[in-house]
Amino acid sequence: KPRLGRLRLRDLRRAHIEGVLSELGRPIPVGSHGSGNVGRRITQRTPGTIDGYRRTLRSALAAAQRRGLITTNPAQGRMDSIPDRAYDDDLVIWQPEETARFLRYVEADPLVALYELAAYAGLRRAELCGLRWSDLDTEAAGGVNIRQTLVEVSRQYLTAEQRVCPTCGSEHVGLLFKGPKSRRGRRWVPLSQPASDALESHRARQQQEREMFGPDYSDHDLVFARPDGAPLRPGAVTRAFENHVTACGLPVVRLHDTRHGACSLMLAGGVPIELVQMILGHSSPVVTRQVYAHVMRQTTADQVNTATDLLTRHRRDQSETKRGLSVAAGSPVAQIGRASCRGRG
Helix, strand or coil: CCCCCCCCCCCCCHHHHHHHHHHCCCCCCCCCCCCCCCCCCCCCCHHHHHHHHHHHHHHHHHHHCCCCCCCCCCCCCCCCCCCCCCCCHHHCCCHHHHHHHHHHCCCCCCCCHHHHHHHHHHHCHHHHCEEEHHHCCCCCEEEEEEEEEECCHHHCCCCCCCCCCCCCCCCCCCCCEEECCCCCCCEEEECCHHHHHHHHHHHHHHHHHHHHHHHHCCCCECCCCCCCCCCCHHHHHHHHHHHHHHHHHCCCCCCCCCCCCCCHHHHHHHCCCCHHHHHCEEHHHHHHHHHHHCCCHHHHHHHHHHHHHHHHHHHHHHHHHHHHHHHHHHHHHHHHHHHEEEEEE
16 A cells, blocks of 8 residues: 555556565664554565565455456466575574473463464464363264464554454554454364364463462453463464574574474375365465475485385395305305316317
8 A cells, every 4th residue: 555555557567566576675674663552673574574574465356357457467487586495504493302492481370381282283372372171073073173363563554443343342552453364364174182172271270270269260261361361462472482482492492483393394294285285275286395395305315215225126136136146156166167168178
């Protein structure tokens, strides 16, 4: 809106979009973030973030195209102003022993179950903060249905209707309950036994908080909430996670990066990448392969070596057989036999 809103739809060209995306890719001047709780203060947007803006615009223009308002979608396809993503350079993943070390360190933390779900199920921060007890799958399979997320949005960008909490009717300033950002995001996620056990312990702890607050408890049916039942601030969850990471001396990763660790565990366990894609809520297996290409390198190398060994083993057997024949040919008995043949000749 601030950069393209002045243009008429019929006058919008690809060059306009390229120019805006190029501008968004420049370093962000210090002090230009504005006021209020608007999330992490960054110095420059990543290519993935910029492409997210393009995809949002593409979706809106696709609706205009379906209605006959425009003949082509100028936001469709790759933009030259968006650099390629540097997945291999930017991605940091904890090894399983490092994840285990972190989970041991936070065992006494009230949000330990949140960290368990992040590590084992690969849920996003917004999905963890918006998860409700009613979203848990009570069937024998065990899992959670991702139906609601909780995000932080500057109050000025929320409508009057969005500011009202659908559960309690009051306003949680800067917080917005909404559905997953895409159809892929609305999914069923299996729960491992450690994650299920952590949730059971967390539920018992939360029940004690309910009893302590009594009628003052603000029940939002949230799995992870403040002691009085009010929703957590996602930014506060991130800061708590970062403090724990620093305190236990592990390589610095983002809370979102625990999804990568969950993916590596699934791949190492033999879960097909198409299923990993559905569990994590990626738009397609292509995205999963791009993001986690280096995670699969060791697994792929091991599988190739196993397959190669089928041929190498036969070559080794043939070499040993040939070497045995050569030794037999050079034995005294063989030499005597050859000499006898020459004598008879």
